[in-house]
Amino acid sequence: MFVINDHHTFEQLKNITSPENVMKDEYLYKHTYTRLGGKADFYVTPETYEQVQAIVKLSIKENIPFTLLGNGSNLIVKDGGIRGIVLNLGRLADINIDGTKLVAQSGARIIDVSQKALSHSLTGLEFACGIPGSVGGALFMNAGAYGGEIKDVLESAIVVDTKGNLLHLAADDLDLEYRSSNIPDKGYIVLEARFSMKPGTYEDIKAVMDDLTFKRESKQPLEYPSCGSVFKRPPGYFAGKLIQDSKLQGKQIGGAQVSLKHAGFIINLDGASATEYINLIHFVQDTVKAKFGVSLEREVKIIGEDPVE
Template sequence: MYEKLTAIIPEEDVMVDEPLRNHTYTHLGGMADFLVTPETYEQVQQIVKLANRETIAFTLLGKGSNLIVKDGGIRGIVMNLKRLKEITTDETTLVAQSGARIIDASRAALKHNLSGLEFSCGIPGSVGGALYMNAGAYGGEIKDVLVSTVVVDRDGELRTLTAEELDLDYRTSNIPDNDYIVLEATFGLKTGEHKDIKAVMDDLTHKRETKQPLEYPSCGSVFKRPPGFFAGKLIQDSHLQGKQIGGAQVSWKHAGFIVNVNEATASEYINLIHFVQDTVKEKFDVNLEREVRIIGEDLI
């Protein structure tokens, strides 16, 4: 398989038995059999078609921000689109490739006096990941500004889809159901005053830095907001802040975060998630649904 992959992309873009903890925000995860970082849309297509022909498992990693990779790692081909990171603007349109950070997209919008992406100035992860889960914060979400996207489908073909065709809803889309690989996103923004846009972004950045435990590795907000409640408040009221399993801890700074304070394993992190869910269910009869994705295999 190595030879077939390096026939598509350069050798330096194919890593064998690569520790995925080096590629996730939580610093968790076992080995990937093959980690590939394509540089063009055509290379992405060719790798998908190769995986189909060889019937080898294929996983899209993204930037690994809202993700937990299990300790046993991931078999087959794992694709990271970090090299696809170009961002361009044209009047009130901003086009960002999927490997670009959504934070950088918001900064590019600010640079060109475009308003609409301010809410995303503190969201970790990639543009592709933001579409995947319809990322949002502080009252805004991707579906508010997304116009269209270019994807590769499960057959390796390029498709252009409108935002409506993605069925974007609260922290969900149909991207995983259809095995789409997002290559770029087009956002429709509005012209604004630079100082006003910057003031909003500065305020949101301040809120994020003062309220979120950015000093530790984490997957961000672990749970979706339950109807009528706030996940962090339920966890806090369950007296779970500081609760620790191995190196994973419910953050003292923000109860909605689980942080890696001391070389946690994925199993410890996941066990703590389950403990929090069970405790909140017992105390308040509320089901906390995970926002973070868990993929990969358990360590045997």
């Protein structure tokens, strides 16, 4: 059984990476877009693929729980935090261009990847110019916006499997569908993505990105912490419209509020707890189901433990 704050584990993790890349009892609200979440026993930020493999193998050998955090954008961490090792790949953030191919490490922001494509007049990732997640997270959920999605441009990926093996996979191997992939089921950790782009005109690409940025900034409550769009689009409906028609905009539970600007967003208005935020999600789901008979499925992932009473 894993012992919380085990000194032996702490030393092993520091030896794999470096002392500055391992933190004990780190509050995860510091690392999530919602500004929610309790403590991680060990918060680790590796700098190489080999370090990621070694950490996975350590977790297997020592039977330590293991969680990949991503960059915390499409995620709610519960108030009780996360036991064991929490991995953040934010230090793996290189982006490189090879002709019409763009290779990005998983910790790079997908927004930055779209900007890199623009700087080389490559088209295909304009839709991603406002998506707040990392490359790894974008593959994890086949992120998309404004009619585009990752599966449209992804060629291949490098991942680590649950045994710590490095795998080179084609895009088809990831079963990318609407807001989903097989990455969570397989337990893959994405390390790198290779995108197939097309030559374009800088001015045309920038015009599209500027237009999408304006639409996003004018319609979304970006001035408050949130997890972005909370719910998937139900077949034949729009989640935001259903919530709006349920008269739920402005509804609050504690410090969490259904946004007045965009009904599909729940914001951390005033020091919300994760429990309040999650309870508001459930309230919205129950209300829409009762009023319209439509089940709203969460797009956001909820992880971690409930707080100890």
